[in-house]
Amino acid sequence: MNIEAVQSAQRLIQVTDPHIGGRPDYQLLGLDTGHTLNEVLSAVSGEAASSDLLVVTGDVSANGSEASYRRFLHKMQPVTTPWYWLPGNHDNAQKMDELAPRRRPEVVALGNWRLLLLDTSVPGQISGGLSAEEIDRIRELLRDNREHPLMLMMHHQPVPVGSHWIDGHMLKQGRDEFIELVTGAENVRAISWGHVHQQFDSHLGQIGLHATPSTSVQFTPGSGPFAVDSEMPGYRWFDLRDDGSYDTGVERVAIAEYSVDLASSGY
Numbered sequence: 001m002n003i004e005a006v007q008s009a010q011r012l013i014q015v016t017d018p019h020i021g022g023r024p025d026y027q028l029l030g031l032d033t034g035h036t037l038n039e040v041l042s043a044v045s046g047e048a049a050s051s052d053l054l055v056v057t058g059d060v061s062a063n064g065s066e067a068s069y070r071r072f073l074h075k076m077q078p079v080t081t082p083w084y085w086l087p088g089n090h091d092n093a094q095k096m097d098e099l100a101p102r103r104r105p106e107v108v109a110l111g112n113w114r115l116l117l118l119d120t121s122v123p124g125q126i127s128g129g130l131s132a133e134e135i136d137r138i139r140e141l142l143r144d145n146r147e148h149p150l151m152l153m154m155h156h157q158p159v160p161v162g163s164h165w166i167d168g169h170m171l172k173q174g175r176d177e178f179i180e181l182v183t184g185a186e187n188v189r190a191i192s193w194g195h196v197h198q199q200f201d202s203h204l205g206q207i208g209l210h211a212t213p214s215t216s217v218q219f220t221p222g223s224g225p226f227a228v229d230s231e232m233p234g235y236r237w238f239d240l241r242d243d244g245s246y247d248t249g250v251e252r253v254a255i256a257e258y259s260v261d262l263a264s265s266g267y
């Protein structure tokens with residue numbers, strides 16, 4: 001008899017950079033970010049039966065206000081998939097923790113995988129950083145979870161994505177130590193982030209590197225100066241298999257009423 005074992009996979013959804021304002025009429029570069037988040041979430045919930053976990057990788061809020069987080073949490077109420085978040089440069093991590101105390105664990109178990117949710121935000125700074133204490137903590141977490149395939153999720157890009165202006169705001173402090181740590185740990189399989197508002201897929205040795213489009217405004221890949229792209233918002237999925245292998249892809253969500261200021265020179 002010829003028997004083939006089919007390995008089931010855990011589906012992780014990554015949603016990033018919603019930039020939600022506190023008021024329903026808030027717009028980012030002319031775009032109603034509340035509306036585009038609703039549309040992306042409804043596309044994601046179409047897959048809810050097959051997704052096991054959702055992670056929001058920062059810039060949840062446009063301005064770190066309590067009202068914006070309350071508005072975001074309200075939008076997430078229909079989401080039945082367990083979900084977590086981590087802060088970006090536009091966020092207020094303390095406010096996030098006050099309003100949703102259990103949404104930001106350090107480690108999430110998903111099948112045989114462990115996801116490390118990192119905070120690369122630095123108050124008052126657009127670029128990211130990891131302090132010496134945070135690097136030490138990541139070292140500990142890598143050691144404690146060495147039996148499992150790992151995905152690291154964060155807001156800032158640890159490597160340049162090729163858009164010059166946003167690469168000026170990448171992970172800075174602690175970057176060399178971070179790269180040394182993850183490349184030295186044989187079980188780190190993937191790193192995924194937001195911040196760059198565009199799709200990016202690459203490798204660092206055996207580690208898959210992925211950036212995910214925003215649920216709101218898109219930035220132009222390969223651009224020198226700031227540039228807004230006409231691509232639709234989207235999200236990313238990962239199918240994580242217990243042996244540490246995975247598949248991933250980005251889904252764009254066609255939004256009928258989509259208006260953004262493509263000529264904008266900054267945000």
Ligand SMILES: [Fe+2]
Binds near residue numbers: 017088197
């Ligand atoms: Fe952002």
